[in-house]
Amino acid sequence: MKFSSSLKFNEVSEWRDEYIAYDVLKKQVYKLEKQQAGLRDTYHDVEANERTSLMDSTHVSDTDAQFIPLLDRELRKICIFYESQEKDLLDDVAELQRLVQQQEDLGPNGNHYDTYQDEDDDDEDEDGFDIQHSPIMSRDGTLPRTHHRNRSRSTSMGAGVPSGSNFARHAPPLSQRRYSMSSNEDHGELEASIASLRSATHPESPQLAPPSSVGRGESLSRSPIRAAKNLANKIFSKDPSTSYVAPPETIWTSRTNYAWDVQLLFKRRITNLYLTATSLKAYVELNYSGFRKILKKYDKVTESELKDRYLHDVVEQATPFTLPSKDKLNGVINLLIDLYTKCVTRGDASDAKRQLKVHQREHIAWERDTVWRQMIGSARRGEGELNGIRALGGSLVLEEEKGLLDVKTPAGHVKLTMKQLYALVAVIVFIVLLNVQTLEGVEANRCFAILVFATLLWATEAIPLFITSMSIPLLLSMLRVIRSPDGRARLSTHEAAGYIFSVMFSPTIMLLIGGFTIASALSKTSIDRVLVTKVLNLAGTRPRTVLLAFMGVACFASMWISNVAAPTLCFTLIQPILRTLPPKSTFGPCIILGIALAANIGGQSSPISSPQNLIALQYMETPLDWGSWFAVALPVSAISIVLIWLLLLVSYRPARSPDGEGDIEIKPVRAPRDKFSLKQYWVSFVCIVTIGLWCVEHKIEPWFGDMGVIAIIPIVAFFSTGVLKKDDFEQFLWTVVFLAMGGIALGKGVTSSGLLEVMDDIIRDLISDMSLYSVVMVLSAIVLVISTFISHTIAAVLLVPIAKAVGSKMPGNHENLLIFLTGLICSTGMGMPVSGFPNQTAATQEDDMGQLYLSNVDFLKNGVPASMIAAFIVATVGFVLMKAIGL
Template identity: 70%
Template structure:
């Protein structure tokens, strides 16, 4: 988690403005970074080395002089706030200690020492009115002997004091349960009032006053003697045991006092630990922001400022920390004394549990609300980023109809779903093909195609609907006879989970291990560090890295990683520079090309492998795909250089210079070496799978090696497994089920006859060209994976109608061209990610014109490379 997010997550909400302004400092560092690049450009224009060194030194001094005052201002703000909070809290600790001692001196029975002093009902009402809820001073009553003693208003006064101090402390704490505490205090006050009133009424009616005092004569001598005997008996029994205190007594008064002190100590403990956390978070904030400053401006300010300035400030010196820890220890001792009856370990456990409950409850409430909004969708609302804030915008319906039961909004996906269902019902009731099973399978095929193309419901849900329809409509056949639903169910589920699915999961495992251990970033940054500062070279380097990364961590994660790495470059570019949109589009196009480079780089490649009767091993795949990908990358690079001219500065004077990428300096760990070893062994076994087939059976079995190796050694865990792209897995399984259904129902034989007549007079290469155009058009407008699910079976069927049965060639070619459809912003995940990239002002780097102007020509170029160079290599290797 980034520190800015961690700060928001751990900060006390009421103190938010008093923390280090990390985000503002970070933005200012980015401005200083841009100035640093400008100074370096000026330095390069000077010929003398001494003058260049002088300017570079002035660069560091100038940025330090600008940044240090900002740090000083933040540090002063933190110191003032800490001193104010510390002073108040320490005073409260001292006050609480005094109250505890006073309460012990009064004893456990002070709430029961009510003696009649001969007042009537009117006097009693006046005494109640004298009680001030906002005063800590107790009311006084007189005994018949004339001696004054504290009455139940002692407890009331202490409660009022507790309530007032809790209210003051509540302005500093982040407890969200103030209403509950207020209700508890009111209940406690009402309880003590009731008890005091009952005691006064009882004793005024039972005790006989001495002669000449008071007006009441309601108590007899027998009752007085009985009450005196009871008191003497109680005193004798207590004397024979351990002395009883207000913290160990079990009468109502003592238990109320214990409860009130427990709450007050716990709240004050929470405030002090929050203040300690405040100091730790701010210290970490200074360390993190100075580390970022040194990294982006090539300065060495961190060590000096942390040791000589921050650590000398009052909140961060050891004496202050010791004082704060001593106050916390004092509260623990008071809690031990007042609540847990001397049990120190129990006191610590209860206080920490109370602290965790407060923090966890607050965090859980905030994040649960955010997640709840996202899950519920808030009436199908869409989430839009506005100035760093998530804003929910209701999705507008295409058709809004008012009905007696309310308004019904028809959205685009609703209409698409309705069209698909109507088409499905019509095809089921119209005889397109003579055979019943084939006709029903044709209806399912058209229905699934419409649902996938329009995304009326999630893609994987459509895939899960396919086996349901195949079984319920009894499409599955065996030797021309339709299977019963129980038999069809067993058969369809047995063919859905193939070794190809296991290969897909193995690819996810390798990608997760490389990403979690940071190997992908380490290798990529070290390669990019060699690219230099020329825009054309940097552009080609990023394209090569994006393509290579897509081979191993999928073309979903690779562009995201690359877009993260280019942010330092984009921040330092001149305004309106062509290099920014050129670089973003180049990464997206290269990631698409990388989707064809290895069997596990994209689902369409695995779908193609599954359809091959004799699977192509990894060595043959690389022999075809790597040259095709390399040539495509170079040609697209030249296209972008001509289209954007990224090296030219916005003002047309000279060329821009790119900020170099710094490689990570952290050495490889044992875990990283272990991940690299397993990945290399797995890939090597995949490449020679045909030679070791009698021992391993299939590539899906080899895919189990990284799964077992990484999850058993702790490199990956259950959470990593849960985060796999299981929607892609079920999407592929649904496609496999549809393909098996088309074959089993006899629909494939019908299609074979139709296609045979269409291509019987065409040569193989003519079929390749026609198929290439069809695949390119389809994959441009719909998902590459869906395009392969629809077109790979057709390519397989076309191959059966051609001489020599070039099945693997056409299937292989179809899979490669599916990855070249990248002419629209919606053409594949890399394009979708690139289309959302924004600059610091919230403006998009790319527009639809960029994709049409450069993505369409790039798609045509890549398709021509596959249908020429790729076709030639396939005829030689396959």
């Protein structure tokens, strides 16, 4: 979690404005970064000026001279608030001690039990106990001065505490109360009080003179005489019944109703003060972390060395962060624990600590319950994402979709959205195809209906993509589409279900999970970021070189951490560059689009870089090993990246300054200075070994059997050694896994039902007079168009079986060649904002003013030509390389 979020959800709500303004300071750091690059803002940054008290618009070269006063201002604010809260807390604790002693002097009966008022009194406390007329009274019958104040003298931390915890919930904050006692006087009195109170509550302490038989309600000046009498009775008494004298009963040990009310009252007051003290301690720690975090970011962005100097010389010398202040606060907390031990738990210190911690957890849960519930609810509803857009099954959809029909009926509003209309059309078409004989054979006809139904839902995304995939085994089993291996009889529902589920979880799916494991380990140990930044550090400051370097890194990262995570990582790394660009510079949209297009190309570079590659491997009669895949995919990807880079240079001219005077200079990406840890070396070793085994899988097949078995190696190695945890496993892209499983099930259904045989006859008629290369060009065009408008994975699910059927009917059996070609071209469909996840991520990138970097025109102008270039490279260079490796 980012520190800004951590600060937001750990702060005390009443103190919200008193914490370090971390977000505002961070924005000022970025403004200083621009100034350091020699740039001056030419627009009014509305977001950065949300806290005008921290903004200094003067452009000076010394960033420290601008930033240190802002830090000093925040530090002064924190010190003033802390000193005020500390004084109020010390006053309240001193007053509490006085009341505790006063109640002890009254004795266990108090003699004022008749001071309660009727239940309908306006001043009665919420728990039925009138604090203003409480049993805590002086010996002359007058009320103490404390009880003439506001009822329920809880601190500001009492607000919102559940009544089951016996907390006062409607008390004024501490800052609204003032006392005449100074903090220094309180500190000295508190130190003496801690020692005397521990003497009374912990008689086993060696510094205590009074013996354990002294009652808590007795004066310490009389305790030696009483102790001597008790000791004499024990030694000289001959009567066993008089050999032990029980300690006298006190208000804290009595079981009367009066004593219970008094104990309950003091329990609430001590608990509230304890919550205030611990919250004040957390306030100090959170603000110190804030200073440390913002100084670390400042040093990183501006290449300064201010952090250690400012923390040691300034922050740690301020009152809230000094050792005496921390000791004083810890002393107050310990004193309150001792008071709770005495007044509530009858001397049991461990039980007192346990109860106070429970109260603290309940209070925190109560205070933050609403916020967390809102967050969780928003996340489950898919709210809160950028511009109301959320990811759903690999695509972006608008959160608020306008209804085509909104009719008010007695039963409520009837609303019909576009997606509901698509789903309704798909269901109607499905029912019609089931009842109309369009193909020969019951199984083939029903499988065709399922195929059309799934295709419509996948293309329109009327429901989540993986839900459509999960409906396929349901329909295949219920409609008895699957036939026996010899093709003569239909399998029963039970037999069909067993067959479908047996093929859904295949070695290919295990390979996909192994790829997720490697990607998660590389990301969690920051190896991906280290490698990427080291490469980018060599790119220099020329725009065209930086663009090519980022495109190459995005392509390479997509090979190992998927083309879902790779563009996100690269977009994070370019933020410092984008912040220092001149306004209206074309380099921003150019590099964002370049990263997206390169990440799409990276999706074809390795077998685990995208699900469509794994689907292609699944349909091959003899799956390619990694060496053969790399022999074709790497040259094709490299050539495509270079040609797309040239296209972007011609289209955007990113090196040109917006004012036409000279070229812009890019801020270099600094490589991390930290050395590799043992864990990072372990992850690197396991990944290299696994990839090496995948590359030579055919040669070691007698030992491992399949690439899916090799994929288990990183799973066992990382989860068993603690590199990855259970939570990491739960965060895998399981929707993609089930999407691939549904595609495999559909492919088996098409084959087993006889539908593929019917398609073979049609395909044979179409390609009877066409050469192999003519088929390659026609198939490439069809795959490119379809994969541009629908998900790449879905395009592979639909088109790879067709490619297999086409290849099987051609002389020479070119199944694997056409399947491989189809899988590669599926990744080249990138002409629209919805064409693949990298494009979707790029389409949501905004500048400092909240304006999108890319528009639909950018994708049409550059994405469509880039798609055609990449597909042409696959159909030409890729085709030659496939023939060279024997396909």
